Amino acid sequence: MTVLLLDHVAIATPDLEAGSAPYVALGLHPEGPDEEVASQGVRVRAFQVGETLIELLMPTREDSPIAAFLARKGPGLHHTAYRVADLNAEMTRLRADGARFLNEEPTPGRAGSRVAFLHPKWGAGTLIELVEHPAGGHG
Ligand SMILES: CC[C@@H](C(=O)O)C(=O)SCCNC(=O)CCNC(=O)[C@H](O)C(C)(C)COP(=O)(O)OP(=O)(O)OC[C@H]1O[C@@H](n2cnc3c(N)ncnc32)[C@H](O)[C@@H]1OP(=O)(O)O
Ligand SMILES: [Co+2]
Numbered sequence: 100m101t102v103l104l105l106d107h108v109a110i111a112t113p114d115l116e117a118g119s120a121p122y123v124a125l126g127l128h129p130e131g132p133d134e135e136v137a138s139q140g141v142r143v144r145a146f147q148v149g150e151t152l153i154e155l156l157m158p159t160r161e162d163s164p165i166a167a168f169l170a171r172k173g174p175g176l177h178h179t180a181y182r183v184a185d186l187n188a189e190m191t192r193l194r195a196d197g198a199r200f201l202n203e204e205p206t207p208g209r210a211g212s213r214v215a216f217l218h219p220k221w222g223a224g225t226l227i228e229l230v231e232h233p234a235g236g237h238g
Pocket of ligand 2: 107109154178180228
């Protein structure tokens with residue numbers, strides 16, 4: 100049986116400071132410095148909770164997927180992400196099962212990871228991401 104780890108829960112926010120307030124009040128501290136992921140048009144602040152990160156995503160440009168989400172729905176839960184050991188193999192396996200990926204190939208994510216997104220319709224109404232970390236890394 101495959102055991103997946105919940106890598107991160109991503110929250111869209113127009114402002115990292117305002118978005119951080121509830122997590123700081125809960126007693127959490129940001130994991131290292133904020134990181135810009137240019138290919139996705141986001142700035143990320145991460146808070147660790149056990150093995151999982153809460154990732155706050157702020158758009159850095161108008162055509163960012165996060166800017167579109169905020170315009171349509173406002174701040175809130177954007178996606179969940181699951182850690183896999185071999186992203187290409189997992190994409191091949193899921194495609195053979197009829198899954199619909201939003202990207203043809205893995206794309207760069209936070210902290211040197213490679214990521215791929217599944218369409219929200221395939222995710223039964225939620226956006227699902229798969230994450231492969233570099234050897235030895237886990238966010
Ligand atoms: C930090 C870097 C990296 C990491 O390391 O973890 C990241 O997480 S980057 C995160 C941001 N990047 C992405 O989200 C990339 C993948 N996303 C996309 O390609 C698009 O956002 C989208 C999911 C295809 C939506 O595109 P958009 O043009 O904004 O909307 P559509 O109108 O085409 O939406 C289709 C359909 O999907 C629903 N939707 C959209 N976003 C979500 C969401 N986050 N959760 C659930 N549902 C979502 C949208 O409401 C539409 O539904 P219908 O109206 O019923 O068709
Ligand atoms: Co993500």
